[in-house]
């Protein structure tokens with residue numbers, strides 16, 4: 001995939017959204033992203049380093065090589081100054097690493113953007129040592145439901161699904177992690193759903209997830225959605241204000257991420 005076709009783009013606001021997302025979901029997603037000291041771990045599709053900051057902090061003795069196709073994102077990630085992370089520009093489909101090199105691999109919110117996630121996983125299994133583990137974390141927009149319900153909000157979410165599909169990706173990939181890991185040759189596969197349930201008794205999640213992660217992501221495709229004629233500007237704006245409405249006093253928002261683990265035989 002050429003970075004220009006990446007649906008979320010590489011704006012400063014998107015970089016901030018990735019950081020908000022990573023910070024808000026740290027416990028839910030990474031409480032079990034634990035690697036043994038002295039392991040060398042590949043993080044594929046690290047972006048601006050939002051997840052790298054977390055996994056390197058909770059695994060201070062582990063060495064991470066974190067790669068992304070976007071030079072701009074890698075440049076920004078390096079500014080984090082993470083001592084146990086080496087950031088490199090590389091394509092997940094053609095990694096500049098020898099076979100059987102890494103003790104483990106972690107991939108977070110990347111497969112959903114790829115036209116062939118299976119080819120990416122085959123490349124990742126190539127560079128993983130026999131006995132090494134992969135961790136894959138993805139969302140699934142089909143798992144989004146909320147109160148108050150809104151057809152406009154659902155249509156706005158569907159704009160993101162359609163635009164991502166047009167770019168070759170799949171916003172509903174979470175449900176496919178098991179079959180993808182299976183097809184790419186991993187064994188001992190376990191997938192665990194990680195549900196985010198948000199109501200106003202959880203202000204941290206209202207801000208960090210409902211507003212700054214999910215709604216901000218859908219808002220980010222506004223121009224493309226209108227340009228492609230998927231919704232009118234008024235309809236899209238109504239969808240976004242209805243999503244923000246779910247962050248109100250009596251609002252509820254639910255979404256499920258999926259974390260898959262598998263081992264190379």
Ligand SMILES: C[S@@+](CC[C@H](N)C(=O)[O-])C[C@H]1O[C@@H](n2cnc3c(N)ncnc32)[C@H](O)[C@@H]1O
Pocket residue numbers: 001003006008018019022044045046047048049050051067068069070073090091092093107108109110113114
């Ligand atoms: C949604 S971002 C996730 C970034 C990071 N993992 C996080 O969770 O904050 C997806 C990332 O995948 C990267 N990406 C897309 N195609 C890629 C490829 N072929 N090789 C490497 N990275 C790729 C994009 O540049 C982008 O930084």
